[in-house]
Amino acid sequence: METISENRCFDGVQGVYRHASNTCNCDMTFGLFLPEEAKYARVPVLWYLSGLTCTHENAMTKAAAQVWAAEHGIALVFPDTSPRGDDVADDQGYDLGQGAGFYVNATEAPWSPHYQMYDYITSELTDWIGENFSVDMDRQGITGHSMGGHGALTIAMNEAGRFASVSAFAPICHPTASDWGRKQLVAYLGKDEAAWAKHDATLLMKERGFDGPILIDTGVDDQFGDLLGTEHLAAAIATRRQNAQLRLQSGYDHSYFFVSTFIEDHIAFHAQALYA
Amino acid sequence: METISENRCFDGVQGVYRHASNTCNCDMTFGLFLPEEAKYARVPVLWYLSGLTCTHENAMTKAAAQVWAAEHGIALVFPDTSPRGDDVADDQGYDLGQGAGFYVNATEAPWSPHYQMYDYITSELTDWIGENFSVDMDRQGITGHSMGGHGALTIAMNEAGRFASVSAFAPICHPTASDWGRKQLVAYLGKDEAAWAKHDATLLMKERGFDGPILIDTGVDDQFGDLLGTEHLAAAIATRRQNAQLRLQSGYDHSYFFVSTFIEDHIAFHAQALYA
Numbered sequence: 001m002e003t004i005s006e007n008r009c010f011d012g013v014q015g016v017y018r019h020a021s022n023t024c025n026c027d028m029t030f031g032l033f034l035p036e037e038a039k040y041a042r043v044p045v046l047w048y049l050s051g052l053t054c055t056h057e058n059a060m061t062k063a064a065a066q067v068w069a070a071e072h073g074i075a076l077v078f079p080d081t082s083p084r085g086d087d088v089a090d091d092q093g094y095d096l097g098q099g100a101g102f103y104v105n106a107t108e109a110p111w112s113p114h115y116q117m118y119d120y121i122t123s124e125l126t127d128w129i130g131e132n133f134s135v136d137m138d139r140q141g142i143t144g145h146s147m148g149g150h151g152a153l154t155i156a157m158n159e160a161g162r163f164a165s166v167s168a169f170a171p172i173c174h175p176t177a178s179d180w181g182r183k184q185l186v187a188y189l190g191k192d193e194a195a196w197a198k199h200d201a202t203l204l205m206k207e208r209g210f211d212g213p214i215l216i217d218t219g220v221d222d223q224f225g226d227l228l229g230t231e232h233l234a235a236a237i238a239t240r241r242q243n244a245q246l247r248l249q250s251g252y253d254h255s256y257f258f259v260s261t262f263i264e265d266h267i268a269f270h271a272q273a274l275y276a
Numbered sequence: 277m278e279t280i281s282e283n284r285c286f287d288g289v290q291g292v293y294r295h296a297s298n299t300c301n302c303d304m305t306f307g308l309f310l311p312e313e314a315k316y317a318r319v320p321v322l323w324y325l326s327g328l329t330c331t332h333e334n335a336m337t338k339a340a341a342q343v344w345a346a347e348h349g350i351a352l353v354f355p356d357t358s359p360r361g362d363d364v365a366d367d368q369g370y371d372l373g374q375g376a377g378f379y380v381n382a383t384e385a386p387w388s389p390h391y392q393m394y395d396y397i398t399s400e401l402t403d404w405i406g407e408n409f410s411v412d413m414d415r416q417g418i419t420g421h422s423m424g425g426h427g428a429l430t431i432a433m434n435e436a437g438r439f440a441s442v443s444a445f446a447p448i449c450h451p452t453a454s455d456w457g458r459k460q461l462v463a464y465l466g467k468d469e470a471a472w473a474k475h476d477a478t479l480l481m482k483e484r485g486f487d488g489p490i491l492i493d494t495g496v497d498d499q500f501g502d503l504l505g506t507e508h509l510a511a512a513i514a515t516r517r518q519n520a521q522l523r524l525q526s527g528y529d530h531s532y533f534f535v536s537t538f539i540e541d542h543i544a545f546h547a548q549a550l551y552a
Contacts, residue, residue: 066340
């Protein structure tokens with residue numbers, strides 16, 4: 001593992017690290033914020049999965065998350081959103097290929113050799129961080145923004161029992177019925193839509209739900225609102241009577257200004273579950 | 277004036293605007309955060325002057341300042357650090373020319389036609405914002421980072437009576453005796469060092485001081501510590517018995533992770549003076 005940078009931040013450390021990933025078959029970079037408490041004991045951890053075009057860096061620098069993570073003594077993991085490198089397949093669109101892994105394990109050419117983001121996040125990076133840092137992998141929460149909100153919700157529901165809580169900012173809620181989803185799912189997983197179902201939060205909510213609390217914030221003025229499919233997940237949550245808060249926030253859009261406004265609430269929400 | 281973007285943020289608005297500057301003889305872009313209170317009454321304002329290589333955008337997205345400005349009902353102005361454009365003189369170094377205006381009025385070729393950042397900030401942009409936004413220019417504070425900390429301190433001391441309070445993050449404290457200063461001052465102002473004195477916080481502190489409180493944070497592990505000359509300003513503050521807090525923060529470096537850690541304190545410090 002290579003340390004790219006470590007900066008003191010709110011009495012903790014904001015680090016950036018690179019490691020050789022066997023799962024993605026390339027080097028992967030991630031950000032990790034460790035609060036001061038991690039010097040003395042393993043701390044609970046909140047995953048932050050980022051959206052289209054992002055690297056590990058965007059949320060780490062723009063979400064204003066560390067202030068609240070430090071207050072609650074929680075580590076933050078900022079993974080990349082895809083495999084990277086000259087040898088890694090890519091697409092000219094911003095919404096496919098590098099920067100747009102969609103948190104699935106690709107089965108189709110040319111993506112399958114590297115695009116294994118589901119396993120990378122849930123298995124390899126989880127193990128890596130648990131083994132190398134003062135983080136307690138028995139106390140995990142997960143959140144994310146846009147494509148990363150999709151990732152957080154689908155991973156939390158698929159990995160039953162692992163996450164105490166899940167939240168999301170402007171998540172893609174029903175990708176199997178959206179232009180933010182169908183293009184990527186057919187590319188990565190092929191035309192058989194049966195393989196897509198475990199990567200659709202609305203379908204997972206109908207089928208199984210989540211055994212913990214959910215918090216979702218989405219801006220009323222989100223410029224990508226039609227692509228998110230929030231109404232489908234809202235209906236599925238209400239039908240299931242899932243423990244969840246879905247908040248439509250007047251005037252807010254899809255930007256990090258929106259994320260930074262509500263991340264205090266999200267981290268407090270996860271802290272309540274992680275310290276329960 | 278052109279609105280580049282407006283994003284709702286902490287119940288206020290983070291805007292980016294472009295206007296034709298007569299002072300800098302080019303279009304200038306700035307960020308302005310208006311808290312919710314600005315909808316109902318003019319609000320006090322805190323200037324944030326940025327450091328070398330920055331535009332209006334860096335602090336606006338990375339300093340985590342809006343959360344505290346919203347809490348205290350204070351506007352934040354994020355000016356650019358220099359004139360910009362293909363017609364504007366530049367230098368290949370990161371520390372001279374575009375991105376490195378040093379908050380002076382250049383008198384020397386090729387800089388003088390555009391590099392009038394002192395007047396731009398203290399006169400034209402002040403008037404522009406006062407006329408176009410719900411900001412109370414009778415209640416101003418000023419802060420900045422690195423080169424911008426230099427700007428904040430020198431502007432506050434030169435414009436006696438204007439600012440209720442001044443603070444700085446890792447400011448360049450004694451540019452007339454630093455490689456972060458001499459190169460730029462000779463380029464912009466010429467070889468006569470008498471013209472440099474009003475742009476050196478240490479010399480201004482010896483000569484006149486500031487008629488309000490000062491707060492300065494600088495990291496003990498600042499990688500540019502030798503260039504800042506903090507010890508010179510510290511001595512001048514103590515000699516004058518200036519109302520000031522100078523805090524050397526263990527483990528912190530020169531980054532925005534450092535700024536974001538302490539900006540809560542700085543905004544609370546300014547709020548106390550602005551609402552006094």
